[in-house]
Amino acid sequence: MSAPHDDELHPVETEGYKVGEKKTVEEYAKLDAEDEALNRWKASLGIGAGAQTLSIGEPGDMRTVVILELALLATDRDPIIIDLDKPNAVEQLEKTPFTIKEGATYRMRVKFRVQHEVISGLRYLQLVKRKGVTVDKSDQMMGSYAPNTKENPFYEKTFAEEEAPSVMFFRGNYTALSKFMDDDKKAHLEFKWQFDIKKTW
Structure with missing residues (x-):
């Protein structure tokens, strides 16, 4: 299921790069x-x-990139795991904010499967807003991937470490729009979610 399109969320273009x-x-x-x-x-x-x-995927499933799981990995708590394989998981993300402690360092990890064809230049795009104003925008390259095999049933990618704001002023609710997109500008998953920055977990 895809979320409403946001014109601010595009990949960074590299001048002179041509998709094969x-x-x-x-x-x-x-x-x-x-x-x-x-x-x-x-x-x-x-x-x-x-x-x-390798080109064989799940019978009847024509998706080429299947996002299985998102996880928030923080230094001072157990991982927060979001199983996107469950029915209505994406819809629940938008309705149920999760908490990030102010000043906490954390990483995001994604688990995914590729099927049917080679995916070139898969990337993760994210736009974060607070009270309707953009406060953060990121574009993280994930790489190119061949379809998974029985021996290698999924891929994992852990992104660079981030730090939540540590000033009381930044406490509150944030909304985010995330998108997984490849070099062909095909969006494989797009969803809205929200989180709260609080004093404690």
């Missing part, structure tokens, strides 16, 4: 077999011998 032509896993496996640098890149994605078996 879309290819199947099989086409990537056969591409320029003599090119050592390209072969190293393909190996980093898990593309090689037997690649034709």
Whole structure:
């Protein structure tokens, strides 16, 4: 399920960068077999011998990137895990704010699955507002990924450490819009959520 579009939430454009032509896993496996640098890149994605078996996804599920879980990892508390595989999980995020302690250091972690095709330039975009005013905007590159296998059923990405504001003035409710998008500007998941910055967890 996608959230309402926000015109402020776009990826950062790199001047001169051109997105390559879309290819199947099989086409990537056969591409320029003599090119050592390209072969190293393909190996980093898990593309090689037997690649034709990688393009199979969950039967009836045509999504290419499936976000399974979000987690808030803080230094002084147990992780806050949001299971996005549960029905209505995205809708609950917008209705139920979670708490971040002022001054706390934390990281966000995402668990996801790729199926059917290679995903190029997957990134996480986030826009945070307080009382309707933008207070933070981030664009984090996650990378390129081949479809998962039985041996490697999902990927995990942990983002850079952040610190919640520690001044009393910043306590209160914040709303956020998050989006997972690839180089083709395809949004794989877009959702609204909210959090409160408080004195304690």
